[in-house]
Amino acid sequence: MFTILRQAFRRTAQNWQIVLVIFLVNFTLGLIIAFPSFSIIKAESEQSLAFEKLIKDFDFTVFYDFMHKSGKSLISMIPVSLVLSGFYIALNIFFSGGILSQFTLRDTFKLTEFLKNSGHYFLRFFLLFLLQVVFLVLAILLVFIIYGIFGVIADRKTEPTFVAWMIFPSAFAFFIITFLLNVGDYARVLLHRDDLLNPWKAFWKATEYIFRNFKTMQIYWAVVVFSFAVILVYLLLESNIGMTSGLKIWMMFIIQQFFIFCRVFIRTWNLSNAFDFVSLRPIPLTPKPIILEPEIIEEASQETQTDEEQDSETKLSE
Numbered sequence: 152m153f154t155i156l157r158q159a160f161r162r163t164a165q166n167w168q169i170v171l172v173i174f175l176v177n178f179t180l181g182l183i184i185a186f187p188s189f190s191i192i193k194a195e196s197e198q199s200l201a202f203e204k205l206i207k208d209f210d211f212t213v214f215y216d217f218m219h220k221s222g223k224s225l226i227s228m229i230p231v232s233l234v235l236s237g238f239y240i241a242l243n244i245f246f247s248g249g250i251l252s253q254f255t256l257r258d259t260f261k262l263t264e265f266l267k268n269s270g271h272y273f274l275r276f277f278l279l280f281l282l283q284v285v286f287l288v289l290a291i292l293l294v295f296i297i298y299g300i301f302g303v304i305a306d307r308k309t310e311p312t313f314v315a316w317m318i319f320p321s322a323f324a325f326f327i328i329t330f331l332l333n334v335g336d337y338a339r340v341l342l343h344r345d346d347l348l349n350p351w352k353a354f355w356k357a358t359e360y361i362f363r364n365f366k367t368m369q370i371y372w373a374v375v376v377f378s379f380a381v382i383l384v385y386l387l388l389e390s391n392i393g394m395t396s397g398l399k400i401w402m403m404f405i406i407q408q409f410f411i412f413c414r415v416f417i418r419t420w421n422l423s424n425a426f427d428f429v430s431l432r433p434i435p436l437t438p439k440p441i442i443l444e445p446e447i448i449e450e451a452s453q454e455t456q457t458d459e460e461q462d463s464e465t466k467l468s469e
Contacts, residue, residue: 152366152369152370152373155370155424155427155428155431156370156373156374156424158427159420159423159424159426159427160420160423162254162423162426162427163416163419163420163423166250166253166254166260166419168260169246169249169250169253169260169265169419170412170415170416170419171412172246172262172265173242173243173246173415173419174411174412174415176242177239177411177415178408178411180235180238180239180242183235184231184232184235240280241277243418244273244276244277244280245269245270245273245276246269247269247272247276247339247422248268248269248270248271248272248273248276248343249265249266249267249268249269250419250422251272251339251340251343251422251426252264252265252268252269252271252272252343253265253268254423254426255343272342272343275342275349275350276339276342276350278350279335279338279339279342279350279353279354280335282350282351282354283331283332283334283335283338283354286331286354287328287331290327290328290331291328293327294320294323294324294327294328297319297320297323297324298317298320298324301316301317301319301320302317304316305317329368329371329372329375330361330368332371333361333367333368333371333425334354334357334358334361335357336371336421336422336424336425337357337360337361337367337425337428337429338350338353338354338356338357339353339422339425340357340422340425340426340429341353341356341357341360341429341434344429344433344434344436345434345436345437347436347437348437356434360429360434364428364432366428367425367428370424370428371421371424374417374420374421374424377417378414378417381410381413381414381417385406385407385410388406389403389406392406
């Protein structure tokens, strides 16, 4: 497990240009929504000093008063935010094909080739994403049902008993969601390796593959633990530095961008883990149909008829 984690981490670090490109695209999308939102908030606040309280710490009273007074101005940004969010998801699906192609080629990074390979696999990866979303929604509904059942069982129990009863549904929720996310990564790898595989079959092949090689989940959970550790480090830095002055605000901005870069790196690392594991334990590719030309078929049939005639004559003579 640790060998694959180290090897995949090294491959991701060697392809840092990919991580940088994806980070810059995400950064640009963030600026598109950040500048108009900041302008609206600045205009609606009317130079009020109350917003300085939000810089140091979140004050729900100040936030509620602002939303009650000027919330309609921000509503106009909701459609733009939704469109950009959808565009962000589509771009990340788009880049997956280029990432896997770069891992396969092991060549010098070229942006044109990266974008070309990304576009080649986009449609199949997007259909896979839609399939994954359907199963995630079903899984979340199932989780809510299980939480409801255990909530009824643990009703009117003491607080420690109630928490104990909630351990199983929480563990199940963590498992099923991480499992489906991991299936998505392995299904992308299978689609990339096998051009004849469709998203539906790739999803089920990846599901079967992960059950047969459960170490894949251990690798995924190790990256999840690492991600939580990174988040804790960020929260620790944020609480210690604060944003009480212009210098500290700029410091936190740089730190935030660095941790966003780390998040993109970890996402690419996860895909590299799946790529390495399937490379070590590959799945047989879909057999390509053999198309024979008419002339070859006729010659083969004539040879077969001749052989049959010779066999029949031999048997008769005997």
